[in-house]
Amino acid sequence: MVDFTQGPAPKGYFSPLRFEADIYDCEVEGSIPKELNGAFIRVGGEYFYPPSRPDDSPFSTDGFISSFRIRDGLVDFKARWIKTPRFLNNLNARKQLYGVYRNPFTADPSNDYADKPFLGTVANTAPIAHHGKLYALKEDAHPFEIDPNTLETRGPWNFDGKYTAQTFSAHPKVDPVSGEMICYGYEATGLCTDDLWIYTVSPQGKVTREYKVKVPYVSTLHDMVLTQKYMIFPVYGYVTSMERLRAGQLHWAFDKNMPTYWGFVPRDGDGSDVRWFKGPASVVMHTINAFDDGNKVIVDAPISDGNPFPFFPQVDGSPWSPQLARHTIRRLVFDMASTGDTYQETILDPTDVVDLARIDDRYISLPYKYVYSSMADASQPYDAARAGPNRAVNSYFRYDLSNGEWRKYFAGDVHNLQEVTFIPRSATAPEGDGWLIGTASNYADMRTELVIVDAIEMQELARVFLPFRMTPQVHARWYNSTELPFSDAVMPPYRGRVQES
Amino acid sequence: MTLNRRGLLKRATVGVTASATLPLLPTAGSAAPVHDHASTESTECRQRALHQQVPYFDYSGGGEVYVAPTGTTRTADYAASLTDEEFLRRHWFR
Numbered sequence: 103m104v105d106f107t108q109g110p111a112p113k114g115y116f117s118p119l120r121f122e123a124d125i126y127d128c129e130v131e132g133s134i135p136k137e138l139n140g141a142f143i144r145v146g147g148e149y150f151y152p153p154s155r156p157d158d159s160p161f162s163t164d165g166f167i168s169s170f171r172i173r174d175g176l177v178d179f180k181a182r183w184i185k186t187p188r189f190l191n192n193l194n195a196r197k198q199l200y201g202v203y204r205n206p207f208t209a210d211p212s213n214d215y216a217d218k219p220f221l222g223t224v225a226n227t228a229p230i231a232h233h234g235k236l237y238a239l240k241e242d243a244h245p246f247e248i249d250p251n252t253l254e255t256r257g258p259w260n261f262d263g264k265y266t267a268q269t270f271s272a273h274p275k276v277d278p279v280s281g282e283m284i285c286y287g288y289e290a291t292g293l294c295t296d297d298l299w300i301y302t303v304s305p306q307g308k309v310t311r312e313y314k315v316k317v318p319y320v321s322t323l324h325d326m327v328l329t330q331k332y333m334i335f336p337v338y339g340y341v342t343s344m345e346r347l348r349a350g351q352l353h354w355a356f357d358k359n360m361p362t363y364w365g366f367v368p369r370d371g372d373g374s375d376v377r378w379f380k381g382p383a384s385v386v387m388h389t390i391n392a393f394d395d396g397n398k399v400i401v402d403a404p405i406s407d408g409n410p411f412p413f414f415p416q417v418d419g420s421p422w423s424p425q426l427a428r429h430t431i432r433r434l435v436f437d438m439a440s441t442g443d444t445y446q447e448t449i450l451d452p453t454d455v456v457d458l459a460r461i462d463d464r465y466i467s468l469p470y471k472y473v474y475s476s477m478a479d480a481s482q483p484y485d486a487a488r489a490g491p492n493r494a495v496n497s498y499f500r501y502d503l504s505n506g507e508w509r510k511y512f513a514g515d516v517h518n519l520q521e522v523t524f525i526p527r528s529a530t531a532p533e534g535d536g537w538l539i540g541t542a543s544n545y546a547d548m549r550t551e552l553v554i555v556d557a558i559e560m561q562e563l564a565r566v567f568l569p570f571r572m573t574p575q576v577h578a579r580w581y582n583s584t585e586l587p588f589s590d591a592v593m594p595p596y597r598g599r600v601q602e603s
Numbered sequence: 604m605t606l607n608r609r610g611l612l613k614r615a616t617v618g619v620t621a622s623a624t625l626p627l628l629p630t631a632g633s634a635a636p637v638h639d640h641a642s643t644e645s646t647e648c649r650q651r652a653l654h655q656q657v658p659y660f661d662y663s664g665g666g667e668v669y670v671a672p673t674g675t676t677r678t679a680d681y682a683a684s685l686t687d688e689e690f691l692r693r694h695w696f697r
Binding site: 109110157160412421422424495546 | 649655660661662663666667671672
């Protein structure tokens with residue numbers, strides 16, 4: 103029998119939903135720009151069956167993908183579970199067969215997949231589109247291809263057998279100059295292995311290069327940055343080991359004594375050319391951007407000095423520190439002409455920000471000006487009587503790297519925003535000319551709302567209302583109709599009978 | 604015996620109350636003997652918490668306690684909170 107009453111959220115906004123959804127012609131307030139023709143695609147997760155242990159990480163939730171298909175100012179919504187082997191096997195058994203976060207040794211005894219840990223993936227982290235295909239990603243397995251119109255799962259993809267790492271990160275980068283996708287997998291040859299394998303995929307979807315790198319220690323390599331010369335990978339304080347997994351623990355624990363490493367792999371070299379720089383302990387779960395500047399490389403990222411995730415324990419048993427989990431926007435400068443292994447790190451602004459920062463993706467790997475993310479703006483009103491006492495991320499912001507200017511958009515006094523995405527007005531529009539898009543959890547009315555905001559004026563243009571709350575995403579992206587083969591049909595073709603007389 | 608909407612909700616409430624008194628146990632018989640929290644700390648030291656719109660059990664005491672907004676209780680709890688007279692006044696259909 104399914105029982106969520108003992109879980110972390112048996113009631114309220116985050117209680118289990120467990121359904122799939124189609125809403126044709128959504129309710130819209132305001133005016134959606136007519137230029138928008140594409141889809142805002144979200145990937146996140148929630149448990150279809152309760153986890154095997156109460157201390158599991160919420161990152162073990164079953165993958166769920168949803169899409170706001172927008173064209174001609176109209177919106178259709180669709181949401182589906184991602185049909186991983188894990189999801190299907192659990193459903194067939196009508197219970198949770200899998201263990202805690204990325205630890206197959208804690209699975210049901212009937213389900214031994216320790217030699218193939220990728221079979222435990224939940225594909226719940228991020229979408230990406232490349233070479234006309236849509237994928238749902240999680241860093242412990244291959245990407246799962248998804249039909250962009252029906253959102254049905256087509257299964258894992260290994261690029262015609264040319265992608266040989268067992269894993270594929272949730273944050274590959276698409277080079278706007280070459281159109282190539284730079285993707286990678288860590289723990290590439292099995293659980294706790296120190297192999298980082300990196301691949302270049304052509305705009306046609308073919309693997310063209312492979313780089314094999316050994317990392318200083320096995321850690322989370324959740325995100326990377328790209329320049330026109332280098333592929334750059336941060337390694338930081340989360341640690342794991344086979345002993346840890348065999349002892350039944352979650353995959354990661356945080357060790358505040360481990361240094362941060364940044365690995366630089368020349369795009370025109372190979373894995374043996376990697377160069378590591380070393381700095382103080384920090385966490386760089388997500389990055390912003392990087393670019394070459396003569397012999398220097400500039401890397402921007404929202405960085406914290408400690409463990410940002412309270413559900414991953416400290417190895418020394420110390421309590422989780424909200425203070426050390428704060429993220430600030432920082433700039434790192436690496437001197438590639440030096441013979442040293444250090445770098446310069448500067449906090450550009452002391453403001454607390456959510457680390458899910460984005461840019462105009464046409465400037466990935468290139469000099470750029472604007473950073474977008476979200477924040478809890480305490481100067482704005484919050485209706486705790488209706489929305490509950492928990493803190494809310496109520497504003498998007500644009501931060502101008504050239505002069506430090508902040509511009510903000512406030513979503514509402516009962517709303518909690520999720521990751522923002524920037525959409526350029528056109529392929530040739532100047533940097534920053536376009537829209538911001540993202541979903542907000544309306545805690546008071548128990549529904550999800552999609553907001554579309556002018557990215558220069560930071561004024562709301564339109565809001566789309568779902569008549570229910572939807573699983574919060576982890577990451578989301580906008581893809582226009584030139585990037586994915588979207589159908590114009592509102593719903594699947596009707597094949598039933600029709601009365602003729 | 605006929606079962607109307609009110610009766611169905613009352614039954615659901617009884618079922619929920621019974622299950623809520625059960626000890627917190629894994630739903631699959633799969634827990635390893637040693638892990639980070641559950642084997643070393645009692646269930647009393649954990650609390651329902653929220654981090655970036657993700658609910659979880661916090662064991663450290665440092666997490667943000669999650670308090671669901673009022674007005675979002677489950678249907679069975681809502682039904683149990685009303686007298687029969689008030690229920691019928693609010694919900695005239697049967």
